[in-house]
Amino acid sequence: MSKGGLEAGETSKGAASASRGLSILDFLFRVVAGLATLASAIAMGTTNETLPFFTQFIRFRAEYDDLPTFTFFVVANAIITGYLVLSLTLSIFHIIRSGSKVTRIVLAILDMLALGLLTSAASAATAIVYLAHKGNASANWFAICQQFNNFCERTSGSLIGSYVAIVMFVLLILLSAFAISRHH
Amino acid sequence: MSKGGLEAGETSKGAASASRGLSILDFLFRVVAGLATLASAIAMGTTNETLPFFTQFIRFRAEYDDLPTFTFFVVANAIITGYLVLSLTLSIFHIIRSGSKVTRIVLAILDMLALGLLTSAASAATAIVYLAHKGNASANWFAICQQFNNFCERTSGSLIGSYVAIVMFVLLILLSAFAISRHH
Structure with a gap:
């Protein structure tokens, strides 16, 4: 750590401002990823559909928490949103003090876990x-999208936010790796 | 890159032998991960069960490729096994030439993708x-494990290999990060 501090002290002014540019990019990516996971969590968490008809065999109401996997999806996205909001403070700290290396490494490891x-x-x-959407004939699992059209569109759409956030996280980790390697 | 080469040249003998220890550990983790994904791919890929009875409604034969997700699982595990076998050559190269840094970074990035x-x-x-296993009452999806007991045990068991390999990959990436940071 003391070695990192010494090296940070040796960093020239030009390198520091380039590093600041990376930190600002890091901040922006975090905001985009946070908005994307928040949108995913809200879109999935508020999904439900009541059909105007019902029979003895077909359920007339579908909600996201009928499927445990969707509950996991909402919880995971909510956790990641919370983490991203908290990580913004460290990201701002990196914009102000571009020399700190240990916090960057901690953040990179947390980003990988996220x-x-x-x-x-x-x-x-x-x-x-x-x-x-497709169902499975072999397992006798029916394509519920044929009944719950709106429900299916919402759940499918809410995946997009997560995939956007995944791309952002990959970019964030590459940025961190680049920023950490510059400080040597 | 030339900077990395210079620094590698400055590495002392003691550091080089410690680095060699890390490379041997890296090699062993890759072998374990490769065996685990191979076992997963084979266990899932050879899963099928023929029931001694059949009715009009229940299918009497279940195979892994009845479910596209399981096919994806087998293909992914086979790809990772192939990658791990190929990466062993680079891992051996790192044991012999402990100073090389660029190949370590390439390997760490490929490990993350894997x-x-x-x-x-x-x-x-x-x-x-x-x-x-559980089925889903809301979506009218039945728990097929009640009929296909052996099929379910095999598919559940084959997941273990993948999770072992995931843990190995996390250790491999941490090892790489440690080895790369030593060479500065």
Whole structure:
């Protein structure tokens, strides 16, 4: 840590301003990713559809928490949104003090964990959405989208936010790696 | 790159042998991860069950490729196994020439991509396995495990290999980060 501090002290003014540019980009990516996961969580969390008709066999109301995977998706997106909001403070700290290296490494590791959680939530939800659209004849699972059209569109659409956030996280990690390597 | 080469030249003998220890650990983790994904791919890929009875409504034969998510799981695990076998050559190169930095960075980035692919395959397959075990009353999806007991045990078991490989990849990336930071 003391070594990193010394090296940071040696950083020239030009490098510091370039580093500040990276930090501002980092901040913007975090805002975009946070908005995307928030949109995903809200879109999925408020999804429900009541059909104007019902029979003995078909349920007439579908909500996101009928499927545990969608609940996991909402919880994961909400956690990531919270993490991104908290990480903005560290991101602002990096804009002001561009020399700090330890906090960048901590943030990069947390970003990787967040990326893992988000990838698994998005993949699991995608598997279920695919099943809802196509069904599976072998397992006798019906394509519920034929009945719950609006429900399916909402759940499919809410995946987009997560995938946008995944791309943002990959860019954030690459930015961090670049910023950390500059400080050597 | 030339800077990295100079620094590598300055590395002392003691640091080089410690770095060699890390490279050997890296090699072992890759072998374990490769065996785990291979076992996953084979266990899932050879899963099928023929029931001794059949009715008009229940299918009497279940195979892994009845569910597209399981096919994705097998393909992803096979790709990762292939990648791990190829990466062993670079890993051996790192044991012999512990100073090379660029190849370590390339390998760390490829490891991250592999981790992402494996996480998404394992999560999607887990979501489907969960559904097969529990079913979903709201969507009228039946728990097929009640009929296909052996099929379900095999598919559930094959997930373990992927999760072992995910843990190995996380350790590999941490090892790489440590090895790369030593060479500065």
